[in-house]
Structures are given as structure tokens and as C-alpha cells.
Amino acid sequence: MKKWVMALFLGIASPVLAQDGDLDDKFGSGGIVVTDLKGASEWGRSVKIQPDGRILVGGYAMVEENQDFLLIRYLEDGTLDDSFGISGIATTDIAGGADYGYSVALLPDGMILLAGEVQTGESYHMAVARYHDDGTIDSTFGTDGVVIVPVGNSSAAWSVVTDENDYIWLAGQAVMLESNDMVVVRLKPSGEPDPDFDSDGIATFDLGGNDVAWSIALLSDGSFLAAGYTNLKGTDDFALIKGNSEGRIDEGFGDLGSVILESNDGTDRCRAVRLDFENHIYLGGTLFEDGKYKAAVIRLLSDGKADDTFGIKGIASYSLFGDYENGYDLELQADGKTVWAGHSRVEGTWTFSIMRLKEGGALDLDFYDSGYRSVPIGTGQSIGFSVEVQDDGNIVMAGYQSDAETQDVAVARMMGSSGPLPVELSSFTGYLSGNQVYLSWTTKSESNNYGWEVQRFHPDPEGPEETGSQETEWKTIGFVAGNGTTNVSKSYSFQSQIMVPERSRRATHQSLFRLKQLDLDGSVSYSQILSVNDVPGGFQLLGNYPNPFNPTTVISYQLSENSKVTLQVYDVMGRLVATVVDGNLEAGFHQTVFPATGLSGGVYFYTLRAGNQTQTGRMLLLK
Known part of the structure; x- marks a missing residue:
């Protein structure tokens, strides 16, 4: 492993920037934290950010x-x-x-x-x-x-x-x-x-x-x-x-x-299942092949069949350090890469081990030059069980390290990059009126943004009543051009005639939508899924986006008639903390920005009142 390469140029020594997979020296001691509760045995089994x-x-x-x-x-x-x-x-x-x-x-x-x-x-x-x-x-x-x-x-x-x-x-x-x-x-x-x-x-x-x-x-x-x-x-x-x-x-x-x-006669064990935005199924664990226990990731289609575009007939398996890679966890990055984690036997000693694959299942050579690495902790065994990818792409693993008599919780953090998303959404809201959908969204900034496919989900296997067809996937219902690269906030809207809400959701009159953002280089990312209500001219509080949020969120609502309106925010004790709207508004769709300046993190409730009608929503402020 290369830590530093010194290049002499005009008498200046220049360190090479840390690469993905290097231990993060801003975390603990050299990227590792060991916590001893002074007992005989402490195991870290699961990590969350x-x-x-x-x-x-x-x-x-x-x-x-x-x-x-x-x-x-x-x-x-x-x-x-x-x-x-x-x-x-x-x-x-x-x-x-x-x-x-x-x-x-x-x-x-x-x-x-x-x-x-x-x-x-x-x-x-x-x-x-x-x-x-x-x-x-x-x-x-x-x-x-x-x-x-x-x-x-x-x-x-x-x-x-x-x-x-x-x-x-x-x-x-x-x-x-x-x-x-x-x-x-x-x-x-x-x-x-x-x-x-x-x-x-x-x-x-x-x-x-x-x-x-x-x-x-x-x-x-x-x-x-x-x-x-x-x-x-x-x-x-x-x-x-x-x-x-x-x-x-x-x-x-x-x-x-x-x-x-x-597979073969050996022991194969799956210990993780994950779904991507298109409902591909990822399984992570250990496969016995060629006399070795290999690190394995399997990708299936949504119907359970092997995805032949991934690895070899849907299977990507690798012998990393020798004869035994024991897989325990799996995470999917925003850029489509897959992180496998567990522990491996390296020269007779168990150590944390981690592997990163490209979208098609090949080893990602941008990760530690090889696509994988071990993380020995202490002088004894170190057993990794769980992995999480932070928003900045850094990778955190948890487990325990042991000596002859005790086990202590161990955590390691490695440098990583999940591929910066080209667009940052600040709001995404909408509503249905009759057979029309009205969606609007706002970006904080954009980088190489080609545009947006607006997609709708049909979860009912019986399909919409009009067609009788089977609709069980995301369908693109329109396209909105983006603004390339800009640091200025941009607003978008979309209106289209659609089929009536799915039969499985007709009791609540809801439909699911998302935005598929297309980059100029062909890469894609997806928004959060938005559940919107069918509000044919009625009074309706449509929720807030984003939620959770920090520091601002957009509250959307529909008025059935011209009304005197108040929109007020309360803390969990019922105390009024803000009046966001207090005045006369016309019938129709409205959006109001709520800035949570000066408020502590936690759950808040917002109440919309128009005439004798009242509805309340819940939001979470992160600090």
C-alpha cells in the first residue's frame, strides 16, 4: 500500500492525495477507533450513520x-x-x-x-x-x-x-x-x-x-x-x-x-439483501468455489431471475486474500457501485476486509488500486460485520478486535467517493387534480444537468382499470430539460394528463412519482419518491419536501376556495414556534417556504387552517 509519494520539483516535496480505500486519518487514530468497556467481551455488530x-x-x-x-x-x-x-x-x-x-x-x-x-x-x-x-x-x-x-x-x-x-x-x-x-x-x-x-x-x-x-x-x-x-x-x-x-x-x-x-458442495451463505432504484436485487455473502470461500455479490432482476448484465450470469465472486472471505454486509453507493464487507483470513489471521465493485460487477480499481483491502486492527483477530457509506462517500466498518482474552468494539473509516450527484434538489412537490398531475421542483445547484425524466410507479399487478394491462414498474411520462451547470437556484414544473390512480391505492387516491435526473455524460440519479394525493379542487395539506430537512423546507397545500388562511408551526409540546402564513389566499395550489432559523433539531407539527377546515402534518428538522 502506498501512503505517500514524494516528488522533488523546485525543492518542494508534494504528497499524493489520499485515494479511495486509504484509512481516514481524521477519524480516531489513523482511521481506527477501539472502544474497551473493560469487560471480557464487547462486539460491534451493526453500524449506522x-x-x-x-x-x-x-x-x-x-x-x-x-x-x-x-x-x-x-x-x-x-x-x-x-x-x-x-x-x-x-x-x-x-x-x-x-x-x-x-x-x-x-x-x-x-x-x-x-x-x-x-x-x-x-x-x-x-x-x-x-x-x-x-x-x-x-x-x-x-x-x-x-x-x-x-x-x-x-x-x-x-x-x-x-x-x-x-x-x-x-x-x-x-x-x-x-x-x-x-x-x-x-x-x-x-x-x-x-x-x-x-x-x-x-x-x-x-x-x-x-x-x-x-x-x-x-x-x-x-x-x-x-x-x-x-x-x-x-x-x-x-x-x-x-x-x-x-x-x-x-x-x-x-x-x-x-x-x-x-452452487457446489461447500457452504454458501447470504447475509445481506439490498434494492436499487430500479428494484434490482443485490445479495451479499460468501460462495464456495474452486475450493475457496469467496467474497460474493449476486444481482437479480425484480422477478428473481439472474441479471446477466452483472458479473457472470448475475454473480460476481472474488478470492481476495487466500482461501476464506466471510461476507456479512452490503451497501449500494449513489453512483451504482457496490460495497461488500466482512472479514478475511490473511496469512492465518482474521482481519476486516472490504471490496468495491463497479456497476457491472467488476472490481473497482479506483478503490485502493485493487478494488479491495484488509484492515488489521491490533495484534490479534479483527472481525468485521457491518458497513455504511457516508454522504461524502467515506466508508465506515464496525466489528471487534480481540487478543488472547478479550474482545473490544472496533470501528474503521476509509476514504471513499460515491460520485458527486450532478444536481441537488431543494424541493419536490405535487398534486393530482382529476386526471392531471402537477409537479414542481427546485434545485440549489446543477452540474452538467441534461434534464429530467418524470416517472410514475404502478404497483398494482392488475393494472389500471382503463387498460387491464399489467403495470409493475416505473414508467416515464414526460421530460423536462435541465440548465447544464449553474450555481443559481432553478425552478421546474411539469403538467400532464395521466391515467387515474392505481386500483391498489384508489382508497387513498395516491400516486407515486420520482425524477430521473440525466447527466450530460449519460449517468443518472433519482430523487426521493413523492406520494401525491388526488385533490380535485378540495382542501388538502400536501406535505413538505424535503423531510427530514435542514435548514429550510417547502410546505405545499391546496385550497378549494378563496380563504383566510393560517399556516402555523408547533413543537412537540404544542407551543407555537412560527406563523408562516396569515392572510387571504385564492383557491388553488400553493407552496410556502419554511426557514427553521434558530430552532433546535427535532419533530415539529404544522397546521393549515382555511375557514372551518384544518389539517396537520409532521416534519423533522435535523441539526
């Missing part, structure tokens, strides 16, 4: 005689965040026995979820705890801040995610009568099991062997993908299932709802 850039690691730690749930928060430079827990560290004894935290999720209001397994008597069961942003347990959630989900004889939750309604999804495994089964659980925001999901909030899936769901991804239509492995064919193979919003298997996906990727 909070919107303000602080780094949250979840796992478990030995406290007195048992393992407890563990959360650690670091500032951007790797120092412990004294505003969190006790000196940056929070531990929770869940049920008096051994408690293991495996996966962290962040909620829009700043709350934190940590899921795993806890010991209750002689058994272990799935559990999730919810914390305030300061690391204290949220006693309003479940029972004293914790929900335990007994499934089968024993169970464990390996992954937790949340959807747009703050419902909580757990994926894992349960020991049933004769074998392990995949388990997916859906909880209400309060922690109660959702009876609309397989009647009791718990869905189990038996693929015929010992089956494990290690990771879960959610689709915009309410369905889900659960990925892991099964030994149905004798040895462990990658396994993927798709279920609908009611918790039942989607038999139209793969082979009657599942995809099992059988």
Missing part, C-alpha cells in the same frame, strides 16, 4: 456476568459522544439473562432501534428495544422499552428495518418442531404485533431444510424480501423469499415465491 453525521454502533457487551444490549455513539472524528448514554455508551439488561444485539435501525424522529435475541428462562427469543436520541430507553415502547417476540422453541432477529409508516420489521430464524424456519415479524410503531400481517404479526417460512433469514428489504408496494440461506439441497445455499404486505408468500416471484441459488 445518523443524519447529523454521528456514528452509531450496536451490539452487545459483557456487563458483570451476562451479555447486555450495547449502543455506542461517536462524533464524526471518532471521539465518544458525551451527550449519549454515559460517556457515549448505553447498555441494557433486557431480561436478566444473556442479551445479544445484532441490528440497528434509525427512525425519522431520532429514535433508535436495536434488535437481536434475549434469554428468557432456558430459551432465546427475538427482541427489539427502542431508545431516545440520548441513549435512554423509551419506556412508552412495548414493555418498559422492549418487545420480546417468542417464536417456536427459540428464535433470533438478525435484521431490523422500518417502513414509511414507522412499522418495525424483524427478520431472523426460529427453531420449530423439526427444523429452523425463516421468520419475518411486523410490529406497529407502539411495539404491538400487527394483526394485518399473517393474523398475529408473525410469518414463518419453511423452505424444506434448516432456513435462516439474515436480512430484509422492503418494496414500495408493501411487499418484502427476506434473504439468508437454507440447507435444503444438503449444504447451505443462498436463499431468498418474497412476501406480500399481508405476510403471505408471493408465488409469482422466482419458484413459487423463493429463489435458492445452488
Whole structure:
């Protein structure tokens, strides 16, 4: 690895700029932080980057005689965040026995979820705890801040995610009568099991062997993908299932709802599933090939078939350092590159390992000259489990490092670049009126912006009533030219006749839209998905964008008639903090900019009043 190259020119020594993959010397000590709680064992199992850039690691730690749930928060430079827990560290004894935290999720209001397994008597069961942003347990959630989900004889939750309604999804495994089964659980925001999901909030899936769901991804239509492995064919193979919003298997996906990727006689294990903007499915883990355990990324089409444009028949697998690469996590960058992470055996010692692939599955040689690297920490073993890509492209890994007697939480940060997005959106709003859609958006700046494809999503497999056709993908309904390169804010609008809202959403009269931004060099990026309401001349508060936001957001609303209007913002205690609008407005569509100058970060509510009509929305200010 080359750190510096000294070039003599007119007597001046010039350092070469750090490349992607180099350890970030602005983080910890040379890019590495090791946290010792002075116990025998502390493991970092999951890492998340909070919107303000602080780094949250979840796992478990030995406290007195048992393992407890563990959360650690670091500032951007790797120092412990004294505003969190006790000196940056929070531990929770869940049920008096051994408690293991495996996966962290962040909620829009700043709350934190940590899921795993806890010991209750002689058994272990799935559990999730919810914390305030300061690391204290949220006693309003479940029972004293914790929900335990007994499934089968024993169970464990390996992954937790949340959807747009703050419902909580757990994926894992349960020991049933004769074998392990995949388990997916859906909880209400309060922690109660959702009876609309397989009647009791718990869905189990038996693929015929010992089956494990290690990771879960959610689709915009309410369905889900659960990925892991099964030994149905004798040895462990990658396994993927798709279920609908009611918790039942989607038999139209793969082979009657599942995809099992059988390779050779060795052990293949999938531990991560991710979706890109076009619903390509990415699976990450380890494949046994040619007598070696290789780092593997598999890409499938949305129907479960292999994507032949990626790797070799959808598979990109690499032997990085020798005979064993153990994959645990996967992240997708904004520029289409894929980051695989785990640990590898290097000359007999386990070390953090990371690999970055180009969009087509080839090794990205702009990353550490080879497309991969190891990160040894300390003099013993270093085991990597989780990876996150920051907004600036830097890459954070978490796990633990060990010596002969103890294990300590370890975090490493590497330089990276996710490819600067050519356009920065500051607002994106819209509404439907009859069979017309009205969209508007504003940019802060643009770089080489060719223009925008306006796209609409059709999640209903039965299709719109007018055609009877099957529409299950994003459709381009128009194009708006961009402004090339400019540092001046630009505003755009789009109006078009469309088919009526999809049947699956007709009860709420909503449609989904997004912007596909095209760069002059042919690269693309996508906006957030916008859900807009059908408001045929009625009174409607249409929401705010962006949300979360900092420091400004745009609130959109529709008036049915000329009215005296007020738009006011309140904090969570119900105190008025701003009056944004107070006056007479004409009927029609309106947008108002709300600058949150001087306000602290957190949840705020905004209330629109026109005549005797009132509606309220929620927004999150990030600081």
C-alpha cells in the first residue's frame, strides 16, 4: 500500500492525495477507533450513520456476568459522544439473562432501534428495544422499552428495518418442531404485533431444510424480501423469499415465491439483501468455489431471475486474500457501485476486509488500486460485520478486535467517493387534480444537468382499470430539460394528463412519482419518491419536501376556495414556534417556504387552517 509519494520539483516535496480505500486519518487514530468497556467481551455488530453525521454502533457487551444490549455513539472524528448514554455508551439488561444485539435501525424522529435475541428462562427469543436520541430507553415502547417476540422453541432477529409508516420489521430464524424456519415479524410503531400481517404479526417460512433469514428489504408496494440461506439441497445455499404486505408468500416471484441459488458442495451463505432504484436485487455473502470461500455479490432482476448484465450470469465472486472471505454486509453507493464487507483470513489471521465493485460487477480499481483491502486492527483477530457509506462517500466498518482474552468494539473509516450527484434538489412537490398531475421542483445547484425524466410507479399487478394491462414498474411520462451547470437556484414544473390512480391505492387516491435526473455524460440519479394525493379542487395539506430537512423546507397545500388562511408551526409540546402564513389566499395550489432559523433539531407539527377546515402534518428538522 502506498501512503505517500514524494516528488522533488523546485525543492518542494508534494504528497499524493489520499485515494479511495486509504484509512481516514481524521477519524480516531489513523482511521481506527477501539472502544474497551473493560469487560471480557464487547462486539460491534451493526453500524449506522445518523443524519447529523454521528456514528452509531450496536451490539452487545459483557456487563458483570451476562451479555447486555450495547449502543455506542461517536462524533464524526471518532471521539465518544458525551451527550449519549454515559460517556457515549448505553447498555441494557433486557431480561436478566444473556442479551445479544445484532441490528440497528434509525427512525425519522431520532429514535433508535436495536434488535437481536434475549434469554428468557432456558430459551432465546427475538427482541427489539427502542431508545431516545440520548441513549435512554423509551419506556412508552412495548414493555418498559422492549418487545420480546417468542417464536417456536427459540428464535433470533438478525435484521431490523422500518417502513414509511414507522412499522418495525424483524427478520431472523426460529427453531420449530423439526427444523429452523425463516421468520419475518411486523410490529406497529407502539411495539404491538400487527394483526394485518399473517393474523398475529408473525410469518414463518419453511423452505424444506434448516432456513435462516439474515436480512430484509422492503418494496414500495408493501411487499418484502427476506434473504439468508437454507440447507435444503444438503449444504447451505443462498436463499431468498418474497412476501406480500399481508405476510403471505408471493408465488409469482422466482419458484413459487423463493429463489435458492445452488452452487457446489461447500457452504454458501447470504447475509445481506439490498434494492436499487430500479428494484434490482443485490445479495451479499460468501460462495464456495474452486475450493475457496469467496467474497460474493449476486444481482437479480425484480422477478428473481439472474441479471446477466452483472458479473457472470448475475454473480460476481472474488478470492481476495487466500482461501476464506466471510461476507456479512452490503451497501449500494449513489453512483451504482457496490460495497461488500466482512472479514478475511490473511496469512492465518482474521482481519476486516472490504471490496468495491463497479456497476457491472467488476472490481473497482479506483478503490485502493485493487478494488479491495484488509484492515488489521491490533495484534490479534479483527472481525468485521457491518458497513455504511457516508454522504461524502467515506466508508465506515464496525466489528471487534480481540487478543488472547478479550474482545473490544472496533470501528474503521476509509476514504471513499460515491460520485458527486450532478444536481441537488431543494424541493419536490405535487398534486393530482382529476386526471392531471402537477409537479414542481427546485434545485440549489446543477452540474452538467441534461434534464429530467418524470416517472410514475404502478404497483398494482392488475393494472389500471382503463387498460387491464399489467403495470409493475416505473414508467416515464414526460421530460423536462435541465440548465447544464449553474450555481443559481432553478425552478421546474411539469403538467400532464395521466391515467387515474392505481386500483391498489384508489382508497387513498395516491400516486407515486420520482425524477430521473440525466447527466450530460449519460449517468443518472433519482430523487426521493413523492406520494401525491388526488385533490380535485378540495382542501388538502400536501406535505413538505424535503423531510427530514435542514435548514429550510417547502410546505405545499391546496385550497378549494378563496380563504383566510393560517399556516402555523408547533413543537412537540404544542407551543407555537412560527406563523408562516396569515392572510387571504385564492383557491388553488400553493407552496410556502419554511426557514427553521434558530430552532433546535427535532419533530415539529404544522397546521393549515382555511375557514372551518384544518389539517396537520409532521416534519423533522435535523441539526
